[in-house]
Amino acid sequence: MSHVEIHRSHRVGWLRAAVLGANDGIVSTASLIIGVAAANTSHESIILAGVAGLVAGAMSMAAGEYISVSSQSDTEQADLALEQKSLDTDLEFETQELADIYQNRGVEQALARQVAEQLMAHDALDAHARDEIGISANGGAQPVQVALSSAVTFTVGAALPLLVAWMVPTGYLITLVALCSLVFLAMLGAIAAKAGGASLVIGAIRVVFWGGLAMALTAGVGKMFGVVA
Incomplete structure (x- = not known):
């Protein structure tokens, strides 16, 4: 019987981007909605703030990721160009350098040179x-x-608390948006943990804790400024 190992490390890149986008969408939009609602504003103003937060957040995520990945790509291309120049000018040195890397990993010297x-x-x-x-x-x-x-993932995440805020009466808005958002976050954390092969409970608790903390803080700020106003 053949032995098959299922590795999940190849999922790290896209999983990180998807979870980060959806998590930010839920947390930032729900927190914004709750903070504005805690300041005793109208239902229309709350929804408007949520929509504005969705659009601004999605664009911010896209711009941030584009700049970050572009910078990473530029650095990698510069390193590859430098390495290609070294290969063109001193092939023997580069061959021995690669052999030394394999030897330091435990490969016998002659075999390391042959592999290189x-x-x-x-x-x-x-x-x-x-x-x-x-x-x-x-x-x-x-x-x-x-x-x-x-x-896209930020927009999907942000749309969830925004939809709840749009559907429920103002008097129940803060409670229901908070509860539903925590449920959404728990599901997201569990799905991410499942895809990564980690504990579902730990994955869910992690995102629920930080999401709940963010919503509580913004609710406190909204309440404070609402009282001042």
Whole structure:
């Protein structure tokens, strides 16, 4: 019987972006709605604030992720260009450098040299990018894709508390938005934990705690300014 291991590390990139976007959408929009509602404003103003928060948050997430991933991509490309220059000017040094890396990992000296030579004959830049720099020469980051993904997941997350706020009467708005948002966060945390192979309970508790804290703080600020007004 063959032994099959199911690894989940390859999911880290997209999972982080999706969870971060949805979590921010729920927490920031729910907190904004609760904070505005605690200041004793009209239902129309609460919904308007929620919609504005959704649009602004989605654009902020998209811009932030685009800039971040673009900067990462620029750095990787600069490193690859530098490595390619080294390969073009001193191939022997680069071959020995790669062999030394394998030897330090426990490979016998002669075998390490042989492996380095064979990998570099196949694709020298990819071998050095992977084992020396720690990146992939062929799998660069995609800023536009990450930006769109973050904007979409944020919008979906933000739409949930906003929909609750739109449907319920003003008198029950804070309570129901808070409770529903905590349920949404618990589900999100559990789904993320399931996809990552972690504990569902810990994953849910983690996002519920920080989401609940954010909503409580904004409710307190809204209440304070509502009283002052």
